[in-house]
Amino acid sequence: MSKIADELIAKAQRRDVVFGIVGLGYVGLPLAVELAQAGYRVLGYDVNPRVVEGLNAGRSHVKDVSDARLGTIRDRFTATTDATRLSEPDAISICVPTPLSKFKDPDVSFIVAATESVKRTLRRGQAIMLESTTYPGTTREILLPALESTGLKVGVDFFLAFSPERVDPGNPVYGTRNTPKVVGGITPECSRVTMALYQPAIDSLVPVSTTEAAELVKLLENTFRSVNIGLVNEMAIVCDKLGVDVWEVIEAAATKPFGFMKFLPGPGLGGHCIPIDPHYLAWKMRGLNYKTRFIDLAGELNTEMPVFWVRKVAEALNGQGRAVRGANVLVLGVAYKRDIEDIRESPALDIIRLLEQQGARVSYHDPHVPAFQEDEREFRSVPLTPATIEAADCVIVVTDHSAIDFHQVKRHARLAVDTRHVLPPGD
Numbered sequence: 001m002s003k004i005a006d007e008l009i010a011k012a013q014r015r016d017v018v019f020g021i022v023g024l025g026y027v028g029l030p031l032a033v034e035l036a037q038a039g040y041r042v043l044g045y046d047v048n049p050r051v052v053e054g055l056n057a058g059r060s061h062v063k064d065v066s067d068a069r070l071g072t073i074r075d076r077f078t079a080t081t082d083a084t085r086l087s088e089p090d091a092i093s094i095c096v097p098t099p100l101s102k103f104k105d106p107d108v109s110f111i112v113a114a115t116e117s118v119k120r121t122l123r124r125g126q127a128i129m130l131e132s133t134t135y136p137g138t139t140r141e142i143l144l145p146a147l148e149s150t151g152l153k154v155g156v157d158f159f160l161a162f163s164p165e166r167v168d169p170g171n172p173v174y175g176t177r178n179t180p181k182v183v184g185g186i187t188p189e190c191s192r193v194t195m196a197l198y199q200p201a202i203d204s205l206v207p208v209s210t211t212e213a214a215e216l217v218k219l220l221e222n223t224f225r226s227v228n229i230g231l232v233n234e235m236a237i238v239c240d241k242l243g244v245d246v247w248e249v250i251e252a253a254a255t256k257p258f259g260f261m262k263f264l265p266g267p268g269l270g271g272h273c274i275p276i277d278p279h280y281l282a283w284k285m286r287g288l289n290y291k292t293r294f295i296d297l298a299g300e301l302n303t304e305m306p307v308f309w310v311r312k313v314a315e316a317l318n319g320q321g322r323a324v325r326g327a328n329v330l331v332l333g334v335a336y337k338r339d340i341e342d343i344r345e346s347p348a349l350d351i352i353r354l355l356e357q358q359g360a361r362v363s364y365h366d367p368h369v370p371a372f373q374e375d376e377r378e379f380r381s382v383p384l385t386p387a388t389i390e391a392a393d394c395v396i397v398v399t400d401h402s403a404i405d406f407h408q409v410k411r412h413a414r415l416a417v418d419t420r421h422v423l424p425p426g427d
């Protein structure tokens with residue numbers, strides 16, 4: 001047992017720890033708030049000065065963290081763009097983005113940059129946790145050698161672990177605190193320290209034996225969703241060809257009390273996780289000469305769904321003797337899922353692009369996304385009124401936001417294609 005580890009654990013128990021968060025986005029900010037509410041002092045570091053200025057002025061840019069909630073931690077939370085201040089925290093969680101490159105390979109450049117910042121001020125007695133979703137091996141292959149190049153030794157002088165974030169934006173029941181958190185350290189001491197540091201802020205911690213296991217837990221969770229969504233999306237195509245109602249089939253199957261888990265078809269996958277993370281694993285395995293067939297197939301099926309739904313719009317218009325070219329199409333919802341404002345990877349963007357490529361005039365309504373930019377163009381949400389609905393030759397429901405009045409849509413739409421099965425039956 002190392003004395004440095006014991007000291008850090010004792011500090012955590014006294015809430016005498018300064019916690020650093022690198023990357024104050026959808027994941028980092030809610031974590032910062034939870035840690036501060038548990039009694040720690042929190043220093044948030046972000047490279048985006050607008051984010052930092054806003055937070056220091058009490059303005060949250062993340063929907064799940066209200067300004068009021070940010071206000072409750074004002075005396076324990078500071079944000080900075082000054083990386084040299086990363087010497088102050090005893091513990092640092094790295095929550096930076098992990099996107100894909102143009103060729104769908106992992107882009108770990110944000111992790112590398114964040115690691116460089118942490119390395120420059122690394123000191124004895126610090127614990128570093130990576131939270132960003134990434135391929136198995138990242139913590140040991142990228143962070144460990146960089147941090148040990150300082151001459152400090154992992155598990156002795158400093159501690160290093162992977163602990164995947166499981167934030168589900170917009171989820172009213174599960175947040176950072178009450179979602180169990182997995183922890184895998186480079187050494188047993190690293191795990192012991194990390195568990196003690198998170199313990200005051202997280203209700204339930206789940207230790208695993210290595211950083212690779214912890215990295216894979218997150219990828220299994222997201223691959224599980226991607227594969228099952230791919231399966232029901234394929235079932236939607238199958239049912240369409242057979243003239244069967246896929247939702248009726250799924251609802252009936254879901255009455256089986258064991259051995260079935262309900263997933264719903266839709267317009268395709270969106271967000272920063274499910275469409276992206278499985279590719280991190282597929283890429284890693286390609287390097288080991290193994291093809292992850294389930295991942296690849298689910299990815300293909302899910303990314304083809306916008307094409308399927310645009311074809312449904314074309315068929316519906318055709319049924320009324322109209323072409324897609326020149327038709328007014330109103331897209332309802334552009335966020336990638338219900339009740340959030342995030343449009344990253346949203347299938348709505350593909351649907352809009354495909355419709356426009358076929359000559360449709362596309363407008364959209366989204367109560368959470370007043371405007372967005374895509375391909376250097378600015379799109380603005382139109383109000384949802386009987387007039388705007390009636391003006392559309394076809395309405396396509398992409399996101400089932402609870403703020404959208406689907407009864408009104410049903411009453412006034414001349415033609416509707418419903419990717420979410422939320423339009424009420426004739427009324």
Ligand SMILES: NC(=O)c1ccc[n+]([C@@H]2O[C@H](COP(=O)([O-])OP(=O)(O)OC[C@H]3O[C@@H](n4cnc5c(N)ncnc54)[C@H](O)[C@@H]3O)[C@@H](O)[C@H]2O)c1
Binds near residue numbers: 131
């Ligand atoms: N959003 C989710 O629902 C979710 C859920 C679970 C896990 N994750 C994972 O968590 C990680 C972070 O995702 P996010 O959604 O919070 O991203 P985000 O884009 O919302 O926030 C990331 C923040 O990091 C900052 N940043 C970028 N590079 C930096 C650097 N070198 N140093 C300091 N700050 C830097 C950015 O300015 C931004 O504010 C990703 O790996 C993601 O896959 C996301």
